Amino acid sequence: MSKPRKQIHLAAHFPGVNNTTVWSDPAAGSHIEFSSFAHLARTAERAKFDFLFLAEGLRLREQGGKIYDLDVVGRPDTFTVLSALAAVTERLGLTGTINSTFNEPYEVARQFASLDHLSDGRAAWNVVTSWDAFTGENFRRGGFLPQEERYSRAKEFLATANELFDSWRGDEIVADQEGGTFLRDAKAGAFVHQGRHFDIEGQFNVPSSPQGRPVIFQAGDSEEGREFAAAGADAIFSRYATLTEGQAFYTDVKGRLARYGRTPDQLLILPAATFVLGDTDAEAEELAREVRRQQVSGATALKHLEFVWNRDLSAYDPEGPLPDIDPDLGEHTLARGRAQVRMYRDPLATAREWRERAAANKWSIRDLVIETGNRQAFVGSPATVAHTIDELVQADASDGFILVPHITPGGLDVFADTVVPLLQERGVFRTEYEGTTLRDHLGLALPSAQETSASSVGSAVRGERAAS
Amino acid sequence: MSSASPALPSSESESASAPSHLHLAVALDGAGWHPAAWREPVARPRDLLTAGYWTDLVTEAERGLLDFVTIEDALGLQSSHFTEPDGRTDQVRGRLDAVLIAARVAPLTSHIGLLPTVVATHTEPFHISKAIATLDYVSTGRAGVRVQVSVRRSDAAHFGRRTLPSFSIEDLGSPEVRELTVDLFDEAADYVEAVRRLWDSWEDDAEIRDVATGRFIDRDKLHYIDFEGEHFSVKGPSITPRPPQGQPLVGALAHDTVTGAPFRLLGRSADLGFVTPHDAGQARVIVASVRAEQDAAGRTGEPLHLFGDLVVLLDDDPAEAAARKERLDALAGYPYTSDARIFTGTPAQLADLLEELSQAGLTGFRLRPAVAGHDLPAITRGLVPELQRRGVFRHAYEADTLRGLLGLERPANRYAAAAPDAAAATA
Numbered sequence: 001m002s003k004p005r006k007q008i009h010l011a012a013h014f015p016g017v018n019n020t021t022v023w024s025d026p027a028a029g030s031h032i033e034f035s036s037f038a039h040l041a042r043t044a045e046r047a048k049f050d051f052l053f054l055a056e057g058l059r060l061r062e063q064g065g066k067i068y069d070l071d072v073v074g075r076p077d078t079f080t081v082l083s084a085l086a087a088v089t090e091r092l093g094l095t096g097t098i099n100s101t102f103n104e105p106y107e108v109a110r111q112f113a114s115l116d117h118l119s120d121g122r123a124a125w126n127v128v129t130s131w132d133a134f135t136g137e138n139f140r141r142g143g144f145l146p147q148e149e150r151y152s153r154a155k156e157f158l159a160t161a162n163e164l165f166d167s168w169r170g171d172e173i174v175a176d177q178e179g180g181t182f183l184r185d186a187k188a189g190a191f192v193h194q195g196r197h198f199d200i201e202g203q204f205n206v207p208s209s210p211q212g213r214p215v216i217f218q219a220g221d222s223e224e225g226r227e228f229a230a231a232g233a234d235a236i237f238s239r240y241a242t243l244t245e246g247q248a249f250y251t252d253v254k255g256r257l258a259r260y261g262r263t264p265d266q267l268l269i270l271p272a273a274t275f276v277l278g279d280t281d282a283e284a285e286e287l288a289r290e291v292r293r294q295q296v297s298g299a300t301a302l303k304h305l306e307f308v309w310n311r312d313l314s315a316y317d318p319e320g321p322l323p324d325i326d327p328d329l330g331e332h333t334l335a336r337g338r339a340q341v342r343m344y345r346d347p348l349a350t351a352r353e354w355r356e357r358a359a360a361n362k363w364s365i366r367d368l369v370i371e372t373g374n375r376q377a378f379v380g381s382p383a384t385v386a387h388t389i390d391e392l393v394q395a396d397a398s399d400g401f402i403l404v405p406h407i408t409p410g411g412l413d414v415f416a417d418t419v420v421p422l423l424q425e426r427g428v429f430r431t432e433y434e435g436t437t438l439r440d441h442l443g444l445a446l447p448s449a450q451e452t453s454a455s456s457v458g459s460a461v462r463g464e465r466a467a468s
Numbered sequence: 469m470s471s472a473s474p475a476l477p478s479s480e481s482e483s484a485s486a487p488s489h490l491h492l493a494v495a496l497d498g499a500g501w502h503p504a505a506w507r508e509p510v511a512r513p514r515d516l517l518t519a520g521y522w523t524d525l526v527t528e529a530e531r532g533l534l535d536f537v538t539i540e541d542a543l544g545l546q547s548s549h550f551t552e553p554d555g556r557t558d559q560v561r562g563r564l565d566a567v568l569i570a571a572r573v574a575p576l577t578s579h580i581g582l583l584p585t586v587v588a589t590h591t592e593p594f595h596i597s598k599a600i601a602t603l604d605y606v607s608t609g610r611a612g613v614r615v616q617v618s619v620r621r622s623d624a625a626h627f628g629r630r631t632l633p634s635f636s637i638e639d640l641g642s643p644e645v646r647e648l649t650v651d652l653f654d655e656a657a658d659y660v661e662a663v664r665r666l667w668d669s670w671e672d673d674a675e676i677r678d679v680a681t682g683r684f685i686d687r688d689k690l691h692y693i694d695f696e697g698e699h700f701s702v703k704g705p706s707i708t709p710r711p712p713q714g715q716p717l718v719g720a721l722a723h724d725t726v727t728g729a730p731f732r733l734l735g736r737s738a739d740l741g742f743v744t745p746h747d748a749g750q751a752r753v754i755v756a757s758v759r760a761e762q763d764a765a766g767r768t769g770e771p772l773h774l775f776g777d778l779v780v781l782l783d784d785d786p787a788e789a790a791a792r793k794e795r796l797d798a799l800a801g802y803p804y805t806s807d808a809r810i811f812t813g814t815p816a817q818l819a820d821l822l823e824e825l826s827q828a829g830l831t832g833f834r835l836r837p838a839v840a841g842h843d844l845p846a847i848t849r850g851l852v853p854e855l856q857r858r859g860v861f862r863h864a865y866e867a868d869t870l871r872g873l874l875g876l877e878r879p880a881n882r883y884a885a886a887a888p889d890a891a892a893a894t895a
Contacts, residue, residue, distance in 0.1 A: 137703035175513035
């Protein structure tokens with residue numbers, strides 16, 4: 001082989017509030033108790049994973065004007081859980097999803113800088129945006145942001161947070177007990193930001209943390225989201241875990257980097273991936289079918305059909321045929337607090353296609369939802385799954401995967417015990433952590449070393465620190 | 469009269485710990501409360517931003533069987549000026565987020581309560597509610613929160629959402645500043661109300677995992693809180709289920725001011741009030757004032773622990789403690805003063821003072837170690853054994869939750885319907 005094999009990056013996604021998570025399984029534990037988070041984190045660290053990933057949603061989902069009750073509901077606070085996890089792990093990266101719409105840069109920057117200090121350099125921030133007035137009802141400003149401005153605010157939010165992270169150079173604290181000088185510079189942490197969304201100034205009160213800035217993730221798939229990632233993210237949490245879709249996304253996003261003076265290795269593509277393992281491929285296939293039926297009960301199938309139909313379908317029998325009536329094409333008001341309803345851009349066409357497929361295959365509503373829903377990304381024996389993951393990464397469909405177990409908290413255990421050793425044998429996954437920070441694990445330089453912009457005041461000094 | 473019954477009137481508090489028992493907490497802030505604390509050889513000024521430093525402090529407090537620690541915080545650099553940065557370079561500047569420190573320490577401790585400071589003026593009640601609920605989960609029932617307002621013009625400029633005036637401590641009596649502080653404290657009371665409703669927005673048994681019907685929750689047991697206040701409104705419910713203690717404890721530091729707003733906050737919203745009497749006479753007046761506010765808020769008889777705050781410098785020889793204060797003052801370049809009484813002396817002398825003050829109606833004390841590395845161990849290894857000898861402090865932790873340590877019952881959920889069985893039985 002002429003080209004060296006790429007090293008794979010792996011992460012653990014704490015099972016979330018989609019129907020992917022099978023709460024009805026006897027093995028399913030609490031999704032709130034800290035012991036569940038500690039279990040998953042310890043498994044991930046035992047397996048030398050790069051990081052653990054927490055998602056977030058700031059309003060409980062509703063459908064038909066009622067709180068949605070068929071999936072896992074509720075989650076603890078992201079920062080608090082990650083900081084507590086720093087106490088029970090030593091090397092594992094800690095990635096939190098934090099919204100740029102219903103927060104303020106000063107507060108979020110000090111929370112991430114604090115997390116980075118308290119974890120010795122393991123913090124990462126998945127920057128997400130929202131705009132809906134539905135979520136805004138829980139916050140001081142309400143639904144203040146038009147949809148088209150959400151990335152404008154996110155961009156300025158991240159830029160402002162970076163100014164705060166960079167406002168301490170790293171050498172200000174001398175703490176000379178004899179001489180009585182604590183700070184070298186009275187203006188440490190000084191910043192001024194005047195922009196469309198933020199007009200703030202003063203002094204940041206968290207001195208620079210081990211990683212300088214947290215590692216930045218981006219998760220949106222839109223044109224704007226991709227551009228946002230190319231401009232300023234270190235990694236993308238994407239949704240394309242198959243060969244062709246993965247390669248198309250990978251090529252597209254990495255191709256955008258040059259315009260920002262960045263190289264392809266400065267942005268990692270890490271798709272979410274579900275998995276089902278069995279002793280044999282056939283056994284895993286059988287198990288995967290069972291899991292998909294667990295994930296889509298009759299009641300869940302009807303609710304998912306409503307995402308497209310935008311109508312109350314509770315009168316229909318999930319074991320019967322699809323509705324004859326067409327979707328309501330008005331503004332989608334039935335399911336709130338869900339991004340996936342926006343995936344169906346042409347509900348009439350989707351409904352027509354689904355009716356035809358259901359009729360041709362004699363599928364009930366539930367069969368249809370199971371069959372059209374996402375199949376698990378990796379299904380097979382440990383050898384098959386290890387091979388598949390390696391091939392996808394080597395073929396540039398991704399740089400690794402964020403694995404989403406369907407059982408909390410033990411769903412990653414078998415993967416850690418069976419697939420990871422095979423990847424290590426292939427020489428494509430670490431057998432020990434080589435560094436201490438998440439940037440080390442991901443092969444990312446300190447922010448200073450990446451900066452090409454001469455306008456950044458902190459870059460020269462940071463560069464010195466990074467080089468020393 | 470509530471002011472005539474100093475201890476908690478509720479019977480459960482007295483059964484959980486003997487009435488003579490004191491409750492003890494320490495307030496943690498950087499290297500200690502004296503501005504020159506970091507200069508002492510025992511201080512670790514280069515470790516203030518590390519997990520190890522905070523773990524050591526809280527573990528030491530837990531070794532001394534203390535009820536809880538509070539952790540100071542602010543949304544701006546430390547400053548000796550009331551509303552502005554002071555530009556000083558000879559004192560500790562820079563800190564970590566207190567909620568994250570508490571969470572980082574929680575899994576490494578097992579009994580001590582954790583009360584990080586939160587600034588109500590610039591933060592979101594929705595975020596803080598779930599953060600403290602989660603601190604309660606990661607500490608399995610040991611969380612509280614110390615709520616603070618910020619009058620600093622410079623902190624407000626970090627957020628850009630409101631403009632506050634510049635003023636000095638001498639201006640506190642001016643009409644503008646009085647109006648501002650009343651507004652900020654009343655907003656904090658609204659904030660606590662929203663946070664408390666969010667903690668109750670899930671009933672304890674809302675998660676049902678009913679496989680037969682496919683329902684994970686009984687959504688009738690989740691509640692919109694529909695809080696509407698002058699400064700914000702919050703819909704709810706929380707994204708985080710009701711925490712182990714039901715309601716984590718809410719504390720606030722309050723001084724006797726002309727507006728009465730700080731004591732009103734205690735009366736309306738707090739489980740724990742931190743007050744700053746300099747002698748037993750002042751303590752009586754303060755206790756009576758707070759109880760009057762509690763009555764005015766319709767909370768007569770409900771648990772509200774009042775803790776006396778004291779800055780402490782402890783040594784086995786009283787002259788050494790006084791000399792240490794002088795030495796620190798000389799290093800700082802000015803005599804350190806505080807809103808709280810500054811005590812210098814021996815652990816036995818402090819025990820005398822605490823017993824005397826407790827007669828005035830305080831149920832406990834929040835001690836502010838002048839030098840964390842010196843005075844915290846002096847509390848846990850000197851004061852605590854002295855109080856134990858006198859029979860007024862615990863010899864072992866008697867409960868696993870902060871409510872348990874303070875003799876407070878787990879409260880009923882304000883949204884839970886009266887038990888239908890009971891209602892049916894009486895119908």
